[in-house]
Every structure is written in structure tokens, then in C-alpha cells.
Amino acid sequence: MAKNLMKGCEAIAEAAIQAGCRYFFGYPITPQNDIPEYMSARMPKIGGCFLQAESEVAAINMVYGAAGAGARVMTSSSSPGISLKMEGISYIAGAELPCVIVNMMRGGPGLGSIQASQGDYFQTTKGGGHGDYHMIAYAPASVQEAIDLMQTAFDVADKYRTPVMVLADGIIGQMMEPVEIKENTGNAPKKDWATTGWKKGERARAVVNSLYIEVEDLEEMTERLQARYRQIEKDETLVECYNTDGAEFILCAYGTVARICKTAIAQLQKQGVKAGLVRPITVWPFPAKAVHDAMCAPGVKMALCVEISAGQMIEDVRLAVNGEREIAFLGHAGSRVPTAEEIAEKVLAMRGA
Amino acid sequence: MKQFYVLIGNFGSGKTEISLHIALDAAKRNKKVVMVDLDVINPYFRLAERKKEIEAAGIKLLHPNFAYATVDVPSLPPDIYSVFIDKSDVVVFDVGGDPAGATALGQYKPNFEAIEAGQLEAGQLQVLCVVNPRRPFSATAELVLDMLSKIQLRSRLSINGFINNGNLSTETTAEDLRLGYDVLKRVADTTGIPVLYTAGRAAPLREFLDGKPDARYIGQVLQITTYMHRDWDNFTRYGI
Structure with missing residues (x-):
């Protein structure tokens, strides 16, 4: 097409x-x-x-x-x-x-x-x-x-x-x-499990149900x-690692925000700052290993999670990293979208700090 | 002589972009311009978002009461009727997409009829249907004809002409304009409604016209600047 x-x-x-x-x-x-x-x-x-x-x-x-x-x-x-x-x-x-x-x-x-x-x-x-x-x-x-x-x-x-x-x-x-x-x-x-009508001898009866009165039956399910x-x-876990090799800073973001992060990474590159992005494509299952490996790689100095929320995915990022690294956060609750400039500034400020 | 432009067409065909072009162009020629944002369909990507820029160009903008206030109440202010009797030179109606959007036009039928009957001045009304064949439900002459009959029924207005706005946004080539040309040629031959404008950015437009298409299906050439479309580098500034 x-x-x-x-x-x-x-x-x-x-x-x-x-x-x-x-x-x-x-x-x-x-x-x-x-x-x-x-x-x-x-x-x-x-x-x-x-x-x-x-x-x-x-x-x-x-x-x-x-x-x-x-x-x-x-x-x-x-x-x-x-x-x-x-x-x-x-x-x-x-x-x-x-x-x-x-x-x-x-x-x-x-x-x-x-x-x-x-x-x-x-x-x-x-x-x-x-x-x-x-x-x-x-x-x-x-x-x-x-x-x-x-x-x-x-x-x-x-x-x-x-x-x-x-x-x-x-x-x-x-x-x-x-x-x-x-x-x-x-x-x-x-x-063959679908409830499309049953004829004797053809297959077992198909039943669609989520009620299990017996504790053992529910446990089995x-x-x-x-x-x-x-x-x-x-x-089925999917993740994208972008520019992470040899990066000093690792950003973690998903969806639209990840795309904005890529623009920020390009801006930082121009200023000689090497930043990379680890982007969960599946948010469940969360790509914990990839996030950990990107953020805890030798040479990475700081890590930043960016979201249009008050900080939700950052909890999974912190679990993935399990205390090996401090994770900073940039985000806005509600609907204000972080800009590429804002993300780049945050990284530069962290670098200076 | 007062000129009315009414832009209708499928959702996302480029009506607002071309409306802005027509209005800003007229304002540059020192005409007194009024724009009417008549979109009761889409809370996003509408003229009201560009209120500051439009007013800075000396253009008066009328829009639904709650436009761009993130409230889904598409109520139209009564002062829209003023455009039929005021002293402006150019009035541009930017109508909501699809037959559903054209419904909002129906209530102004008596006013438009007064124009057509010469009670204002004759020959001042252009009802233009914008077509981009790269958008859904516009790819063939059959689809455009189907949309056309539905829009005419809902808007209670007859369409005077088409605008070929074949484009793929930032990836537009002459091929997109050529597709629009082919589709509209068939539609024009079937309906007798002419192609009055061909719109596009400079480079693809030039390449398309260099191919020497039949001038009867080109009309006036509108080389436009993009005001409305967001790419990923500027949407954070405007939101959606």
C-alpha cells in the first residue's frame, strides 16, 4: 500500500x-x-x-x-x-x-x-x-x-x-x-475453545467463565x-536502546515522550554531551533487564526518567536498577508535555551539579 | 466587492491551512478580512488556536464560544451573522470536516442564498471543496463523489469548485499533486464542477506544474506556507 x-x-x-x-x-x-x-x-x-x-x-x-x-x-x-x-x-x-x-x-x-x-x-x-x-x-x-x-x-x-x-x-x-x-x-x-456451537463427539464443550467457587479450582486457573x-x-518483552553505547547519561521514557527525548539527545550531542535512551515498547512486561543494563553500565554517570505524569514508570525503573543507581525524574502531572529543550537543560543541570 | 470563501471537505483535507492562506493573503493586500471558525467537530487543530497570529495580521476571527477551551460544547456565537452585513471585503468560512461538520453551515442557507440572488452583490460566493487523495476516504473519484453528495446535502449549499491539495505533509512530492489532479479530473468531468485551485508548497508544486498538466484542471495556483500542521519539533509548543 x-x-x-x-x-x-x-x-x-x-x-x-x-x-x-x-x-x-x-x-x-x-x-x-x-x-x-x-x-x-x-x-x-x-x-x-x-x-x-x-x-x-x-x-x-x-x-x-x-x-x-x-x-x-x-x-x-x-x-x-x-x-x-x-x-x-x-x-x-x-x-x-x-x-x-x-x-x-x-x-x-x-x-x-x-x-x-x-x-x-x-x-x-x-x-x-x-x-x-x-x-x-x-x-x-x-x-x-x-x-x-x-x-x-x-x-x-x-x-x-x-x-x-x-x-x-x-x-x-x-x-x-x-x-x-x-x-x-x-x-x-x-x-477450538471458542463458544461457536457444539456437536456431540466433535470436541469438548467450550465454556467461557471466570467464576471458580472451589478454592482449588481458582488456584489452578x-x-x-x-x-x-x-x-x-x-x-514478548520489547525494548529499544538508542544511543546507549558509551553514553554518559541514560534517559528512560516511553511513547511520545521517548520521541521528544531523542530530539533532546540530538541537541545534547551538539553540545558534546553523550546521552542515550532506553525505551520500553512493552510497559508490561517491563524490560527490567535492558533498563538495568543500560543505566548501570560502566561509564554511565547519571540516569533520568521522563514522563507526562507525576512519576509512575519511575517506580519500575527503580525496581529494575534496585538501588545500584540514583534515578532522577523530570515530568509534569496532568497534560503539560516536557519539551526537548527542557529535557536537555535538565541533563545539563545534572551534569553541572 | 465583498468576497465569501466557504471551505469544506473531508476531515484533515487541509481546509484550515488553505483558509489561513486565503485570509492572510487578502490581509496583505490591505483587505478587511473576517475568518469564521465553524468547526463543531474537532476540538484540536483549529483556527481558534491561532487567534493571536490571525489577529496580529489584522484579521477578525469569529469562533465557537468554547473553542480551544477544552470544553466539548460546540455552540456558535450569534455574531457570525454579522459577516453577511458588515463592511468587510473578504470573509472566509473554515468549516468542520466531513458531512457532519458541514451540517453547521446549513443554518446560514438563507444568508448565502441572499448573496447568490444578488441581494448583496453577484458572484461573490465561492464554496470550495478541499481534496487530499492521500487522506482516508478521498483516494478515488468514487469516494470524492460520495463525500460531495453528502456534504452538499448537509450544508444545503452547492459546491462551486475544488481545491487540489494532494500532499503527504513533510514528505510531499509532485506525485501527490498528480494523484489529486487525476482524481479531480474525473470528478470534474463527471459533475461539471471545475477545479478552481491547486495548492501546495513551492517545490512539489513547481515540479508538478513543470509536467505540463492540462490547465483546465489546475485553476489558480496557491503556493502555501504551512501554519497549522505540527511536526515533532514544534508540537510541544502548541500541544495537540
Whole structure:
């Protein structure tokens, strides 16, 4: 497919369709409205289903139902709407069903703002919903990467029968960039566990359930999940190390902020300061080893974590480094985006201190 | 003679950018200019964001009451009606994207009809449809025709002409303008609605025109400067 000029939201929606998604259930909220808008135009043309639900809670439970029937299905929302979906996400995790949820983060808490934010890191990586579950979460740093990760998200969701989140922000959602979307790469595996009707002798009955009254039964399920999570940590962790070899300063950031950090690194380079970036592409599983190795390498003098939050991912960075190095923080709670100049100045100030 | 420009088209086709170009160009020629931000669709990337720059150029800007106040209440102020009777020379309506955005125009139908009926002055109204075939739902003549009929229905206005705005933002080449030319040639031949403008940045525009395309499908050439589009180096200054 030739390059097109697309907003992040539109590109994510089209990438999902090309990945084989034919069911979209959602409810409007800025700054992700362009996803349902796009889906509402495209789905009827390709025999898919777009449904604007009566609420976010209804939408995620429709996702639960469609996933149980074996469909490639997704929903999208933005921070407050994702909070509403959390109960359903926990049920989907408990019922071991695959689906993709897109969160275009906006400022919070509460209704917050309609500008970008990274305030949902805790919600995404530390549960959000109830119970001992995890959700794989991809954090794209460009519109093109968001497209590519949509395909991965659907494949990985099916592979592990787990909900997967694409954790972007209002900037990724609203920025328009020239991008390329690969056509029809969708290749869902056979789902013999799906509730698609049963004939005697054909297979065991498929049951979608997250309720286990017997303690032993629940433990068996949660142990199965935990074993799967260990496998995911081993095989699905994604990270980018940028300019880290021989760097004096290591920055850690994800998503949009990581891209701003790269501009700051280029500015610092001009002033003779060598800085590098370690960028988690999956925020769960967190690339703890790569972050540790980048920040604790010999020759690294200081480390800085940059976020559009009051400091959320920094907790995982500190756990990864485990006291071997002090981690400084630069960020703004709410929606104020750190600028490249601000990041470069912070590094220079740390250097002088 | 008072000139009205009404820019409509698909979401993200470049209406605001071209509106600004037309308005700033007129202001430079010492015309009295009013811009109307009629976008009730998108809370981002709108004229109201550029209020300071627009007013610094001596242009009056009217916009929805809460535009750029991060409140999703698209209520239109009554003073928009003043543009039909005031003493300005040039009025530019920048309309929201898609048929949904064009709906906001419908309420001004009697006023626009008065212009067309010569009750103001004849020949002053240009309703222009901006097309960028690199945007979703605009890549073929069929898609543009479909959008056109829906927008005309919702806006209750007839479109007088097209603007070829074929571009890939920072990666634009002459090829993007050529694609816009090919698509709009077919649309113009089908509908009889002419291509009145071809817009682009200097380099791709020059290369495209050097290829000697049929002048009947080019119209007036608008060499534009980009005011609205954010790249990664300047979005932190403006937000989204």
C-alpha cells in the first residue's frame, strides 16, 4: 500500500482491520473519537460490525462476548473511559480470552483534560481491574509504530488468550503523519475453545467463565495464568536502546515522550554531551533487564526518567536498577508535555551539579 | 466587492491551512478580512488556536464560544451573522470536516442564498471543496463523489469548485499533486464542477506544474506556507 497521510487514531483503526479485526464496540470520548468514527465508516463496507454501545461498560462486555465466540475484536477509549472498562478487562483476563484495547491517554484524574498524558501507567501495568492478572501493554512512540504494534497486539492476544492494551496518548492519536499500512496481514489461529456451537463427539464443550467457587479450582486457573505471564515476560518483552553505547547519561521514557527525548539527545550531542535512551515498547512486561543494563553500565554517570505524569514508570525503573543507581525524574502531572529543550537543560543541570 | 470563501471537505483535507492562506493573503493586500471558525467537530487543530497570529495580521476571527477551551460544547456565537452585513471585503468560512461538520453551515442557507440572488452583490460566493487523495476516504473519484453528495446535502449549499491539495505533509512530492489532479479530473468531468485551485508548497508544486498538466484542471495556483500542521519539533509548543 502506498503511503497515506493519517492521524494516529485513523491509522490504528485501519491497522486493526488489516489485522483481521471485524468487531468494534466503543463509546465516544476525546481524544480517541477518530477511532470509532473511522470504524463506523469502514466496518459496514467489509462485512464487519461497528456498534456504538450505551456506555464503556457495555462496550467492554460486548468485547467479552465476541472474544468468547472467537472473534478478533477490539475496543478503544481514553483514560476515564478505560477506568470504566476495568471490570470487564479483569473478567476477560479471568476467562482467558483474547482482545485488544486501545487507550489514548488524556490528562487526569477525573475528567482531567483532552490533551495528552501518561497518567495511566499504574492503571495499565499494576492491575487497574481486580485480581491477579496482567495485561500486555504496547506503548508506541509514533503513528507508524502504533500501526505495526496493532498487528502484534492481535497476534499476541490470540497466542496467549489474554487482553492486550495499546497504550498511546492524545498526541499519537491526533498527530498526522505519512504512514504505510500493510494489507491483510491478519492471520488468526484456530480457536477450538471458542463458544461457536457444539456437536456431540466433535470436541469438548467450550465454556467461557471466570467464576471458580472451589478454592482449588481458582488456584489452578491463577497458576495457569501466572505460568503464562512468566512465558510472556520471557518471550514478548520489547525494548529499544538508542544511543546507549558509551553514553554518559541514560534517559528512560516511553511513547511520545521517548520521541521528544531523542530530539533532546540530538541537541545534547551538539553540545558534546553523550546521552542515550532506553525505551520500553512493552510497559508490561517491563524490560527490567535492558533498563538495568543500560543505566548501570560502566561509564554511565547519571540516569533520568521522563514522563507526562507525576512519576509512575519511575517506580519500575527503580525496581529494575534496585538501588545500584540514583534515578532522577523530570515530568509534569496532568497534560503539560516536557519539551526537548527542557529535557536537555535538565541533563545539563545534572551534569553541572 | 465583498468576497465569501466557504471551505469544506473531508476531515484533515487541509481546509484550515488553505483558509489561513486565503485570509492572510487578502490581509496583505490591505483587505478587511473576517475568518469564521465553524468547526463543531474537532476540538484540536483549529483556527481558534491561532487567534493571536490571525489577529496580529489584522484579521477578525469569529469562533465557537468554547473553542480551544477544552470544553466539548460546540455552540456558535450569534455574531457570525454579522459577516453577511458588515463592511468587510473578504470573509472566509473554515468549516468542520466531513458531512457532519458541514451540517453547521446549513443554518446560514438563507444568508448565502441572499448573496447568490444578488441581494448583496453577484458572484461573490465561492464554496470550495478541499481534496487530499492521500487522506482516508478521498483516494478515488468514487469516494470524492460520495463525500460531495453528502456534504452538499448537509450544508444545503452547492459546491462551486475544488481545491487540489494532494500532499503527504513533510514528505510531499509532485506525485501527490498528480494523484489529486487525476482524481479531480474525473470528478470534474463527471459533475461539471471545475477545479478552481491547486495548492501546495513551492517545490512539489513547481515540479508538478513543470509536467505540463492540462490547465483546465489546475485553476489558480496557491503556493502555501504551512501554519497549522505540527511536526515533532514544534508540537510541544502548541500541544495537540
